[in-house]
Amino acid sequence: MDLSLSPEHLEIRRLVRGFAEREVKPRAEAIDHDDAFPRDLVAKAAQLGLLGTLVPEVYGGAGLDHLAFAIFVEEVARYSASTAGILDVHGSVGTEPIILFGNEEQKRRWLPDLARGQKLAAFALTEPEAGSDAANLKTTATRSDGAYVLDGSKIFITNAGEAQLYVVMATMRPGSGAEGITTFLVGGDNPGLKVGPKLKKMGLNGSAIAEVHLDHCRVDEKDRLGEEGEGFRIAMRALDSGRIGISAQAVGLAQGALDDAVAYAKERKQFGKPIAELQTIQNKIADMTVQVRAARWMTWKAAARCDAGQPFTTDASMAKLFATDAAMAITLDALQVFGGYGYLEDYPMARRVRDAKACQIYEGTNQVQRVVIARELVRS
Amino acid sequence: MDFQLNDEQLQIREMVHDLCLERVEPRAREIDESGQFPWDIKELFAKQDVLAIPFTPEYGGVSGSALTLVIAVEEISKFCVTSSLILSVQSLGSLPIWLAGTEQQKRRYLPPLARGEQLAAYALTEPGSGSDAGRMRTRAIKHGDTYVINGSKTFITGGSVADTLVVFARTDQDGDTPARNISAFIVEKTMPGFKVGKLEKKLGIRGSPTAQLFFEDMAVPAANRLGNEGEGFKLAMRVLDHSRPGIAAQALGIAEGALELARRYARDRHQFGKPIAEFQGIQFMLADMATQIEAARALAYAAGDALDRNLPEIGLSSSMAKLFASDTAMRVTTDAVQILGGYGYLRDFPAERMMRDAKITQIYEGTNEIQRFVIAREVLKEKS
Numbered sequence: 001m002d003l004s005l006s007p008e009h010l011e012i013r014r015l016v017r018g019f020a021e022r023e024v025k026p027r028a029e030a031i032d033h034d035d036a037f038p039r040d041l042v043a044k045a046a047q048l049g050l051l052g053t054l055v056p057e058v059y060g061g062a063g064l065d066h067l068a069f070a071i072f073v074e075e076v077a078r079y080s081a082s083t084a085g086i087l088d089v090h091g092s093v094g095t096e097p098i099i100l101f102g103n104e105e106q107k108r109r110w111l112p113d114l115a116r117g118q119k120l121a122a123f124a125l126t127e128p129e130a131g132s133d134a135a136n137l138k139t140t141a142t143r144s145d146g147a148y149v150l151d152g153s154k155i156f157i158t159n160a161g162e163a164q165l166y167v168v169m170a171t172m173r174p175g176s177g178a179e180g181i182t183t184f185l186v187g188g189d190n191p192g193l194k195v196g197p198k199l200k201k202m203g204l205n206g207s208a209i210a211e212v213h214l215d216h217c218r219v220d221e222k223d224r225l226g227e228e229g230e231g232f233r234i235a236m237r238a239l240d241s242g243r244i245g246i247s248a249q250a251v252g253l254a255q256g257a258l259d260d261a262v263a264y265a266k267e268r269k270q271f272g273k274p275i276a277e278l279q280t281i282q283n284k285i286a287d288m289t290v291q292v293r294a295a296r297w298m299t300w301k302a303a304a305r306c307d308a309g310q311p312f313t314t315d316a317s318m319a320k321l322f323a324t325d326a327a328m329a330i331t332l333d334a335l336q337v338f339g340g341y342g343y344l345e346d347y348p349m350a351r352r353v354r355d356a357k358a359c360q361i362y363e364g365t366n367q368v369q370r371v372v373i374a375r376e377l378v379r380s
Numbered sequence: 381m382d383f384q385l386n387d388e389q390l391q392i393r394e395m396v397h398d399l400c401l402e403r404v405e406p407r408a409r410e411i412d413e414s415g416q417f418p419w420d421i422k423e424l425f426a427k428q429d430v431l432a433i434p435f436t437p438e439y440g441g442v443s444g445s446a447l448t449l450v451i452a453v454e455e456i457s458k459f460c461v462t463s464s465l466i467l468s469v470q471s472l473g474s475l476p477i478w479l480a481g482t483e484q485q486k487r488r489y490l491p492p493l494a495r496g497e498q499l500a501a502y503a504l505t506e507p508g509s510g511s512d513a514g515r516m517r518t519r520a521i522k523h524g525d526t527y528v529i530n531g532s533k534t535f536i537t538g539g540s541v542a543d544t545l546v547v548f549a550r551t552d553q554d555g556d557t558p559a560r561n562i563s564a565f566i567v568e569k570t571m572p573g574f575k576v577g578k579l580e581k582k583l584g585i586r587g588s589p590t591a592q593l594f595f596e597d598m599a600v601p602a603a604n605r606l607g608n609e610g611e612g613f614k615l616a617m618r619v620l621d622h623s624r625p626g627i628a629a630q631a632l633g634i635a636e637g638a639l640e641l642a643r644r645y646a647r648d649r650h651q652f653g654k655p656i657a658e659f660q661g662i663q664f665m666l667a668d669m670a671t672q673i674e675a676a677r678a679l680a681y682a683a684g685d686a687l688d689r690n691l692p693e694i695g696l697s698s699s700m701a702k703l704f705a706s707d708t709a710m711r712v713t714t715d716a717v718q719i720l721g722g723y724g725y726l727r728d729f730p731a732e733r734m735m736r737d738a739k740i741t742q743i744y745e746g747t748n749e750i751q752r753f754v755i756a757r758e759v760l761k762e763k764s
Contacts, residue, residue: 001382001383001384001385001386001389001447001681001685002381002382002685003381003382003383003681003682003685003686004381004689005381006381009381067381262759262760262762265760266760276756276760279753281756282752282753282756282757282760283749283752283756285755285756285759285760286703286751286752286753286755286756286759287752289700289755289756289759290679290700290703290704290755291704293679293682293697293700294675294676294678294679294700294704295675297675297678297679297682298674298675298678300381300383301383301678303381304381304382304383305383308382308384315674318670318671318674318675321667321671322671322672322674322675367664369667370663370664370667370668371660371663371667372667373666373667373670373671374657374663374664374666374667374670375663377639377643377666377667377670378643378646378647378657378663378666
């Protein structure tokens with residue numbers, strides 16, 4: 001066991017921390033307030049090579065591992081969880097299915113553009129009637145003259161409208177559950193793909209989340225990812241490592257909230273002394289610190305196991321469940337340390353609470369994580 | 381970043397696991413009900429070199445790695461916390477000698493402890509000084525080459541069975557400068573003036589004797605002082621930084637034992653025509669227990685690893701591990717009793733014992749309230 005970060009990982013953290021402090025931090029409040037997609041930050045992250053973190057070097061990416069990816073997402077999320085979410089979805093569930101399941105031609109066609117940030121990716125699994133029960137999705141794929149025609153609607157699609165690539169899951173055998181599902185790579189310029197209006201949300205403002213409608217959307221056979229019927233497996237595998245990114249996002253949110261709470265507690269004076277000297281505040285700070293550390297270790301462990309080729313599904317589920325619950329609790333406690341000021345949108349505390357809630361819901365609600373974890377426990 | 385255990389750790393874990401499954405688990409209930417120190421388990425651990433794990437080979441041990449010790453304590457605690465304390469206290473009582481002893485002191489005292497021929501204990505707490513350990517009253521007054529120690533200690537785990545004890549006492553005259561004038565001494569139980577008082581009756585860890593100790597004009601050679609006069613308090617705190625991952629390991633082991641029990645029970649127990657494990661109410665409890673345990677394990681192993689690599693933040697990481705793992709053990713054992721329902725409340729199942737044993741991990745080696753205080757102080761000290 002060696003729980004130290006390698007010089008390479010330390011260097012990545014230094015690089016991303018610099019980017020986050022210099023570029024993301026000053027923009028975070030406006031991104032939230034204006035609810036405008038931060039194309040400028042995506043472009044700057046692309047310049048640093050951060051959009052191709054997991055893409056192998058031969059396809060123009062940085063060829064880094066999931067631990068590096070987790071470090072990168074955490075650092076960005078300390079200041080802006082929505083920006084971190086945009087970059088995470090692109091680099092993880094948007095791009096990784098091609099890295100893992102794409103054929104050579106598909107990799108050459110998509111990965112260099114995705115890695116450079118010339119194209120942004122989205123992952124389209126969830127439907128209005130198929131959330132946690134994703135295997136019962138209704139979007140159909142029908143064969144027609146050597147191509148496929150997709151029909152149906154997706155919802156809660158991050159990067160919708162901004163993305164040039166949609167990884168779409170559709171069923172070729174409606175009613176047959178997971179077995180009928182197939183994955184398709186659909187270009188954003190496909191005339192059969194239409195994006196609905198941006199959904200108005202509690203938080204994660206700035207990130208584009210919308211419905212995606214597939215209306216006689218014609219997809220070439222060469223754009224099928226993996227085999228027919230392999231789509232559910234591809235989606236689940238993408239979500240397994242996707243959860244590492246969500247965990248890292250939650251850790252970043254929590255760490256950012258803790259840092260601000262600590263700084264405020266040292267400055268804010270009541271009863272003639274800094275509130276940091278009151279034990280009730282100290283207890284909150286101690287518990288927040290322990291939770292965020294534990295969450296980070298779990299995230300890194302899931303990442304390290306994934307990178308070492310070991311089974312990591314349960315590790316990632318536990319990390320996602322723990323880190324996002326911790327982020328919710330910590331952002332609420334950090335807001336409480338700020339008192340009335342925490343409730344004002346002048347400070348980032350309220351925004352973090354709004355952002356943290358999403359982490360408990362997406363890429364598998366925490367209830368689904370518990371089902372996954374319990375199933376593994378009862379079976380073993 | 382590598383979360384894999386090395387070969388030594390894997391071997392020790394397997395050895396301790398098998399040993400405990402075969403020899404310790406069948407004794408656990410009896411040990412709890414009799415409240416007697418399990419000398420048979422002590423002999424077993426001595427013979428199988430379990431008690432040698434905290435010591436490096438140069439002093440007759442087999443490891444000396446803090447992480448390896450964490451893993452061994454975790455394994456024993458899955459089956460019997462009282463038994464795990466034999467190993468934990470062997471480490472706790474010898475740590476002051478390991479950290480502050482001269483070569484001569486180490487050569488004299490550590491090998492018999494490593495061989496398990498002798499038992500160690502650590503005597504810091506007094507009736508009037510628990511969390512505020514610097515306010516102790518036991519006093520050591522120097523006369524030539526000897527210190528004469530007078531006073532008493534309380535809550536001393538293994539105090540009645542130990543051969544070698546490290547005792548903390550004031551070496552000042554007035555007692556007004558709390559922490560600065562405390563010194564540490566190696567005491568042998570055969571020294572005249574050393575007396576064991578009553579053994580406490582406790583909620584849990586019942587086979588582990590918790591003793592009151594009395595020192596009446598106990599003469600200790602100056603050669604048995606650890607470090608310089610006045611360095612005792614700092615040493616006491618350093619020892620606890622090193623030992624808290626062991627409490628985290630204990631708590632972790634209890635929680636894992638309880639989860640395993642609950643998991644099996646939930647699979648076997650049928651109500652409404654199916655195993656209760658198929659109800660989401662039970663599934664979610666199991667999932668939360670397992671996830672909390674995973675988090676506790678991450679912190680406990682990280683603390684062990686930090687000690688082995690001598691990182692600057694060992695105090696912080698061991699406090700965090702102790703706090704989180706012990707709170708987890710309390711919650712998980714309480715939930716395990718709940719999953720077993722009425723049966724969980726009966727002595728026929730180990731769930732209620734695990735819950736009683738878990739409570740102590742939130743209290744000893746620094747209450748969790750003290751851990752929060754220490755953690756907050758460290759975090760608030762950092763530049764932001």
